[in-house]
Amino acid sequence: MSGHGDPIPMMSQRGPALCGEAHVPGDKSISHRSLILGAMAVGETKIEGLLEGQDVLDTAKAMRAFGAEVTDHGEGRWSVHGVGVGGFAEPAGVIDCGNSGTGVRLIMGAMATTPITVTFTGDASLCSRPMGRVTDPLALFGAKAEGREGGRLPMTITGAVEPMPVRYTVPVPSAQVKSAVLLAGLGAPGKTVVIETEATRDHTERMLAGFGAELTVEESGEGRVITLTGQPELRPQHIVVPRDPSSAAFPVCAALIAEGSDVLVPNIGLNPTRAGLFETLREMGADLTYENPREEGGEPVADLRARFSPNMKGIEVPPARAASMIDEYPVLSVVAAFAQGPTVMRGVKELRVKESDRIDAMAQGLRAAGVEVEEGEDWWIVHGRGQGNVPGGATVESRLDHRIAMSFLVMGLATTEPMRVDDGGPIATSFPVFEPLMTGLGAKVGRA
Numbered sequence: 001m002s003g004h005g006d007p008i009p010m011m012s013q014r015g016p017a018l019c020g021e022a023h024v025p026g027d028k029s030i031s032h033r034s035l036i037l038g039a040m041a042v043g044e045t046k047i048e049g050l051l052e053g054q055d056v057l058d059t060a061k062a063m064r065a066f067g068a069e070v071t072d073h074g075e076g077r078w079s080v081h082g083v084g085v086g087g088f089a090e091p092a093g094v095i096d097c098g099n100s101g102t103g104v105r106l107i108m109g110a111m112a113t114t115p116i117t118v119t120f121t122g123d124a125s126l127c128s129r130p131m132g133r134v135t136d137p138l139a140l141f142g143a144k145a146e147g148r149e150g151g152r153l154p155m156t157i158t159g160a161v162e163p164m165p166v167r168y169t170v171p172v173p174s175a176q177v178k179s180a181v182l183l184a185g186l187g188a189p190g191k192t193v194v195i196e197t198e199a200t201r202d203h204t205e206r207m208l209a210g211f212g213a214e215l216t217v218e219e220s221g222e223g224r225v226i227t228l229t230g231q232p233e234l235r236p237q238h239i240v241v242p243r244d245p246s247s248a249a250f251p252v253c254a255a256l257i258a259e260g261s262d263v264l265v266p267n268i269g270l271n272p273t274r275a276g277l278f279e280t281l282r283e284m285g286a287d288l289t290y291e292n293p294r295e296e297g298g299e300p301v302a303d304l305r306a307r308f309s310p311n312m313k314g315i316e317v318p319p320a321r322a323a324s325m326i327d328e329y330p331v332l333s334v335v336a337a338f339a340q341g342p343t344v345m346r347g348v349k350e351l352r353v354k355e356s357d358r359i360d361a362m363a364q365g366l367r368a369a370g371v372e373v374e375e376g377e378d379w380w381i382v383h384g385r386g387q388g389n390v391p392g393g394a395t396v397e398s399r400l401d402h403r404i405a406m407s408f409l410v411m412g413l414a415t416t417e418p419m420r421v422d423d424g425g426p427i428a429t430s431f432p433v434f435e436p437l438m439t440g441l442g443a444k445v446g447r448a
């Protein structure tokens with residue numbers, strides 16, 4: 001089991017208004033996929049703006065172990081010399097995906113239709129997360145998985161010798177499961193069909209098409225039907241990774257709750273499968289605007305401008321929007337504490353199987369900070385206390401979960417008393433420059 005070393009206690013407190021520009025790093029989902037698809041293409045893929053967070057670095061290391069030549073050229077520029085679909089070599093050692101669900105699940109899919117045997121592991125958080133949701137459909141291709149009880153890491157997968165294409169309806173709203181099946185489908189002859197009843201982030205579909213795979217997407221009575229023709233020769237690409245809306249969420253939400261703030265977060269990808277948080281904040285009455293809207297690399301992009309919004313109201317977040325903001329519920333619940341009235345979040349059972357049980361982690365921390373929270377298996381309600389009326393003064397466990405750590409550090413910028421987290425180390429998995437970026441805006445956040 002891997003880990004990130006000694007805990008790094010952090011704290012945040014009220015201070016001056018936040019102002020200036022926040023240049024957040026590249027998108028985590030697209031960064032993982034750039035490396036994996038680059039490794040499955042024939043020839044050299046060039047990447048600009050790769051997120052150099054630990055999750056993505058672990059995926060880069062894994063791709064090297066499978067035989068791809070992965071080179072860091074500095075300042076977010078990377079290249080991947082791929083080995084082609086079906087060309088993965090058997091790694092000499094264990095593949096350690098650290099804290100990353102996306103990394104391990106997508107890589108399992110990518111190797112499952114090549115006849116090699118691979119052992120996967122991760123940190124204590126990743127070793128507690130369900131992998132059966134991926135190994136079940138991979139078994140339909142002919143792959144065999146052996147792991148701990150309940151489908152947990154460490155786990156050894158032997159790829160199919162004669163893979164069969166599959167038709168699979170994804171039983172949980174998960175882009176990781178969908179993507180694992182599609183990546184496995186690359187190695188199987190014929191057509192692999194994946195059906196999702198709730199649309200999730202569509203980066204894998206868009207990028208597979210960009211790499212030259214034959215792929216169609218149709219809406220039908222069954223849901224979103226994705227059909228992929230297997231065993232293509234993927235063409236290397238030049239990828240410019242857009243900036244991550246899930247990271248942008250932190251400076252945006254901080255500006256909304258910290259008195260007097262006015263922050264610009266430029267160049268944020270607003271793919272509709274990712275932008276649910278911003279829509280929700282606007283419905284709550286946030287002063288959040290999309291400036292200079294444009295298209296880049298086929299994706300909608302805008303500069304987000306967030307200003308202090310003292311009169312936000314709690315709302316019922318439409319459950320149909322959950323997948324498009326699944327990683328943003330923790331920080332939304334912080335904003336909800338500063339709004340007036342209840343914010344109701346339903347249809348969010350998936351939050352219980354992330355890096356931590358995010359409903360429980362946020363509910364406990366919010367309560368410790370003086371905010372009333374109700375919860376059930378797949379819902380929770382945060383009772384907002386209104387701006388200027390949230391006590392804070394708590395030390396919260398981040399539970400190896402970057403988004404829990406960052407959410408409570410954002411909260412402390414507007415609570416009466418400072419907030420502390422026991423360990424800010426996990427922040428490096430997705431947003432390694434969080435602290436300098438926030439202090440650059442004027443935020444009082446740092447090591448405790």
Ligand SMILES: O=C(O)C1=C[C@@H](OP(=O)(O)O)[C@@H](O)[C@H](O)C1
Binds near residue numbers: 177
């Ligand atoms: O496919 C992806 O890149 C991701 C999918 C989501 O996970 P699930 O597929 O488990 O919902 C999300 O939470 C994660 O941060 C990134």
Ligand SMILES: C=C(OP(=O)(O)O)C(=O)O
Binds near residue numbers: 103
């Ligand atoms: C859930 C997340 O990541 P992963 O599943 O890749 O660990 C996240 O980044 O919030």
